[in-house]
Amino acid sequence: MTTEMFTKIDQSNASKKCRIMVSNFAMKSDENLVELTTTAFDISNKNHVKAFWSLELVCEKKLKLFTPYIDEFCTVLSKIKDDSAVRPATKICWFLAKSNKKNGIYLSKDQEHIIIENLIDRLIQDEKVAAKVYAMKALFVFGIKHNWIYDELKPIITQDAYQHTAAYQSCARNILKKIN
Template structure:
């Protein structure tokens, strides 16, 4: 079997356990010819293993966010299509990485996202925040929105309203993340 076939087989048989994800992401990091493979599977929501690819992709992008550059348009266009809980958790975390990196790149007069792509991430993050998504995904979404709020002044009031309104109806983990973001927003006000 070829290295790509072996990788796909390992991915199909993987679990969300961190050591397994570390091995698979390590393979991609060591051999970037596997990057189009993992991207292709992760961004194809009709692939029955796309969520497993998302678990690995999260670690790959955390290692080197610039590897998303050639795929960012496809990534942003696919965002509303993710419905698997495991995929959304990893993809929302990647959105948080992207939001932070985009703001960082703007400080050096570069852009990582187009305005349309940023808008797609913002809209999807708000959707995750107000839908019946798991807490981890909501926490990553609110953190991404906090970053984008530094560029768009309409985001903080919307985010504050949602977080304040939903606060009492969620778990302690959600409340902790929500409180953190609300405090950060409060510090940004003059």
């Protein structure tokens, strides 16, 4: 039996309008959100990338709704290989890094460790620039709490910057200024 959520994901595309429509529909009910996250986290599902595009917008608008799925997200994070899913997953990591107790998001030490480890891996792997920039930004935020991260981050972005785009270099310069 095909659900309305499945149909919306399946018929969606990368346009902002479409992603907003799917994310808004997902936020209408717990069942829809469960289906969206289940689809996003199932990397063998043909629609997993499309689901991640909309899940990113859910997290941007109402990150607290994502709280029950953080453990599962941490489990799948290292398995995500498709560039089109890596970027939104890395951006979700950035949203989680910026979250705090005031907005009701609590990351456990294990969750933080898994996310940080995956972000460092994204930076040193051959990823697209957008994913690396979000990884850099998230690691900078985590570094406020865990200052050892800055010791890892500095050499990676310093050595890597000349190989990348102006956008990457600009972000790297800004982060290095803040760290120093």
